Amino acid sequence: QQPVQSPQAVILREGEDAVINCSSSKALYSVHWYRQKHGEAPVFLMILLKGGEQKGHEKISASFNEKKQQSSLYLTASQLSYSGTYFCGTASLAGTYKYIFGTGTRLKVLA
Amino acid sequence: DVKVTQSSRYLVKRTGEKVFLECVQDMDHENMFWYRQDPGLGLRLIYFSYDVKMKEKGDIPEGYSVSREKKERFSLILESASTNQTSMYLCASSLGPRVYNEQFFGPGTRLTVL
Secondary structure (H helix, E strand, C coil), rough: CCEEEEEEEEEECCCCCEEEEEEEECCCEEEEEEEECCCCCEEEEEECCCCCEEEEEECCEEEECCCEEEEEEEEECCCHHEEEEEEEEEECCCCCCHHHHHHHEEEECCC | CEEEEEECCCCEECCCCEEEEEECCCCCCCCEEEEEECCCCCCEEEEEEEEEEEEEECCCCCCCEEEECCCCCEEEEEEECCCCHHHHEEEEEECCCCCCCCCEECEEEEEEEE
């Protein structure tokens, strides 16, 4: 039961904003966001915990709606360096403390 | 900086061979993970380990096994490689035990099974 990410892909111009959504069918304890540039390893962006605690990137923000079991990543004033595939990873209340990653959102920023 | 290294960037093996993928982290992390990454499917967890000699199945453990004899090293074993195991394999580690902590990923091993 991978979380569902939307959109699957998005193309932006520099300076435009984007929102990436992550929805789970399970109750969530935390949501993690990673970015993977082409040919590179995924890199941590942000963690959001149930209850509102956050830890992450200065220029990227995110929200976590526990009732709706979803999270959104907000990319504002996008830069060329934002291009890549974004993954959300979810940790559920049930079962062991392992992450389940979404299928990814491909984002391309054009000059 | 945390560094996670994987033994090979590219690997080509034949069907039926036994394949070992090695992962080493240098930051004394308790947790280590093996994922496979396929187009359109994202990252799927194969196995993870939260301590030496401890392991737990992920979402797609069939056809794989793991070994963790030392804290810094986590090995993924394909007992008899098959073509449907052609994929990118990513190793990751995190400071345990809380799921709060971020994962650090290695560069990946692209495995092709012929």
